[in-house]
Amino acid sequence: MSKNVILSTRGLRKTYGRGDSRFEALRGINLEIIEGESVAIIGKSGSGKSTLMHLLALLDKPTKGNIALDGENTSKLRQSKLNKLRNKKFGFVFQSFFMNANDSVLNNVMLPLKIAGLGARARRRKAMHALRIVGLDDKAKNKANDLSGGQKQRVCIARAIVNDPEIIFADEPTGNLDSATGEKIINILFRLNREKGITLIIVTHDPELAAKCDRQIRISDGHLASEPSKTPPTQLPPTYYEHNSGDTDADGMLDIMEEQA
Template sequence: MSGEKKPIIQLRDIVKTFYIGQPNELEILHGIDLDVYEGEFVAIVGESGSGKSTLMNIVGALDKPTQGSYWLDGIDMTAAKDSELSALRCRKIGFVFQTFNLIGRTSALKNVELPMLYNGIGAAKRTARAKELLELVGMEKRMNHQPNELSGGQKQRVAIARAMANDPAVLLADEPTGALDSATGRVVMDLFHKLHKEQGKTILLITHSRELAAECERIITIRDGCITGEVKGGMAQ
């Protein structure tokens, strides 16, 4: 898949240690090296406690590594100040979480507009793009509904539309079907495949499900804070 494409994500010797200098000091990640290329659909698979959530927090710029370097879309994220990281997260990364993380008492439309508001995009442009994205995920008829009026699958589709709001370099999906039944989860996974195929989105799927991972182009296995394997998935040509 790499070919002439450039790496969107470059991780080199990523170490993450907690409680540094204390008796309970704990190293969770032990020198992770990983490249994810533009337009790839990659799964990171691991059991609970494998370090995949810690790795996701670093890739998502929610946390910084103790050691190593991280480049996202040509930007050195490890050198960025905390104030810069927030703006970079908003522009470069679209998050989709297992728990949806929608804002209650706020319409689906306004939820999708929010990242654009933080990015300084004007009201008319925000609304137009939010409507376009809700249509893309099949939620145009529910755009004025609040989260408590939506099913789990509908909430996740709104969350995917929100993740796409600022046209991010990477979609980071953390167990996106984990709170859904299998039929609804299938709809959500099909939507990720659509975004990958039709919009050329780079998608990093964090999952414990080998079945879902098998649908991706590349499967990275993480265990005890180390990458222990890499295989091609069912999408690989």
């Protein structure tokens, strides 16, 4: 198992507004994220954890400091290069799913590939593969709006992994789901983390979800509130995923993943 630093920040600051309305969301964050680990970013509302995730995901530019991806400083990269990096290396899972509700499930999953400029056949093949991983290949032709909340989030995960990303950013992935469904989603994410080595960066309020990650990064008033835990990803209990085996859907999904592994 490699221990390469995939993402690192130095003196990361983000300030919104000017003068009296000036607000410092982040006040100097230094952190490192190792390839293949799962990290929870936790903190109260307004603590700056979402801002941190946006910066890490290269969706926004820091006011000061810099972010290195695979050791390369991203502050000097051109916008087009950043767009490409996000498209190829990152996957996003959002609390409110963000799908094109009237489009088919398949089209939603294919979106990152379409943006990447892939041909129609390759798009279809990769998207069907991703849908099989989340156990929704039979719903490919359905309208996205006709799915349940849990299914929608699984479609979003399929969309996040369709381009074989190195990192998945998940912003409150279970926030809009009941606990049983949320559990299922978390299982899928950690399964991907374990089996495909995808780095997970999860912003969450949920202490249970946070506890399942290799380590927690607590943000408070724009500062890092706790030292990163020293637990390397390899020391996670391997039986971790078997805690939630009550769900048939998730089981089916796991079988498929095993077949493909």
